[in-house]
Amino acid sequence: MKEIILNKIDEIKDEIIDLSMDIYNNPEIAMEEFESSKKLASYLRTKGFDVEEKLAGMDTAFRATKKNGEGPKIAICAEYDALPYGHxxxxxxxxxxSCAAGIGLAEALSEYAGEIAVIGTPAEEIGEGKPYLIDHNIFQYYDLAMMIHPFAETCIEPTISTIGGYDFTFIGKTSHAGAKPFDGINALDALVSFYNNVSVLRQQLKDGTRIHGIVLEGGSVVNSIPEKAVMRYEVRSEDMKYYHEVVDKVVNCAKAAALATGCELKYGPFERVCLGLKKNTTLANVFRSVMGEFNIEEHDQQNGGSTDMGDVSYTIPAIHPMVKFVENGADAHTLEFMNASIKPFAYNMLINGAKAMAMTGLEVLKNPAIVEKMKQEFNNK
Structure with a gap:
């Protein structure tokens, strides 16, 4: 069966690489991945999967399924949204x-009972896809979920941070900056004070915590006291409880700035909170047991990133290995990484990664008792 699965993935290798290049050359940002999701869903349909598009009412989500009786139910997550400047x-x-892994693993259903689903999860870059599908009870049906994320180095159980983003709006009062500045209430002063408060706060934060932000609005004309200023911050923490503590501290920084300047403060989330990754070493070790054959070698621990796969990991056992896909050491979210992601090394790892996931799934189908071990670990953490 192993040989059959690996041969199947080799058989579709060129199709998979061509499809990847097509998506790379036609990037679509979060919630606008209409063509990318359609291409992936259509391709899986040609391979005999039952495909449901607009999954749970989400326009660019899909689910492709193959099933044989009652056995382990495995979800393989597919992402396909781009950043504004490309993939x-x-x-x-x-x-x-993920499509290649699902197609290969589905060959095992001729011999083993179980269910394989490739779930197209949009909008990872803004954390909307997987939480939405969780809210609509999609992932709760499965026993486990997995995906591989390309990276500069390899870490099978990365530390993924909880992340959430908030907008802070300061409302003051405009007046002529030259004639009567004393009649105004300067919203930009409040924003600058807030920024400085947060900058001082950073010194006191625990390791593994990040606060980063941008100014969205600081006034419209230079000769008037700004009556409105807007700051956007994201907060990350490896510890979920501490994340909420830090958010409260940031809010207090904003309140202090508003009080000091006499401004009104309004604040709220601009994105949903994505949870940190809940590790499942049982499932991760299954992946470790097969990865060596496919030139995947673990390096140092990775941390600091965030993904909505974290929400999945708090719903069912899940893994999210970060695997080296580039030879130039470039970090994700850089142009250097983007350029390296279409090199031969990256596409070789694309196929190797698909094979490693398929072999992980095969071990689960062959040994359903692994599912219970995964769930036991999941429930005890």
């Missing part, structure tokens, strides 16, 4: 790699 996070590789 600098390798999602063109993720989507097609």
């Amino acid at each position: 600098a996070c390798g999602h063109h590789l993720i989507g097609t790699m």
Whole structure:
């Protein structure tokens, strides 16, 4: 069966690489991946999968399924949204790699009972896809989920941070900056004070915590006291409880700035909170047991990133290995990484990654008791 699966993935290798290049050359940002999702779903349909598009009412989500009786139910997550400047996070590789893994693993259903689903999850870059599908009870049906994310180095159980983003709006009062500045209430002053408060706060934060932001609005004309200023911050933490503590501290920084300047403060989330990754070493070790054959070698621990796969990991056992796909050491979300992600090394790892996931799934189908071990670990953490 192993040989059959690996041969199947080799058989479709050129198709998968061509599909990946097509998605790379036609990038679509989060929630607008209409063509990318359609191409992936259509391709899986040609391979005999039952495909449901607009999954749970989400326009660019899909689910492709093959089933044989009652056995382990395995979800393989596909991502395909781009950043505004292109596929600098390798999602063109993720989507097609997951399809190849699903197609290969489905060959095992001729011998083993179980269910294989490739789930197209949009909008990872803004954390909308997987949480939405969880809210609509899609992932709860499965026993486990997995995907591989291209990266500069390899880490099978990366530390993924909880992340959430918030907008802070300061409302003041405009007046002529030259004639009567004393009649105004300067919203930009409040924003600058807020920024400085947060900058001082960073010194006191635990390791593994990040606060990063941008100014969205700081006034419209230079000769008037700004009556409105807007700051956007994201907060990350490896510890979910501490994440909420830090958010409260940031809010207090904003309140202090508003009080000091006499401004009104309004604040709220601009994106949903994505949870950190809940590790499942049982499932990760299954992946480790097969990865060596496919030139995947673990390096140092990775941390600091965030993904909505974290939400999946708090719903069912899941893994999200970060695997070296580039030879130049470039980090994701850079142009250097984007350029390297279409090199021969990256496409060789695309096929190897698909094979490693398929072999991981095969071990689960062959040994359903692994599912219970995964769930036991999941429930005890």
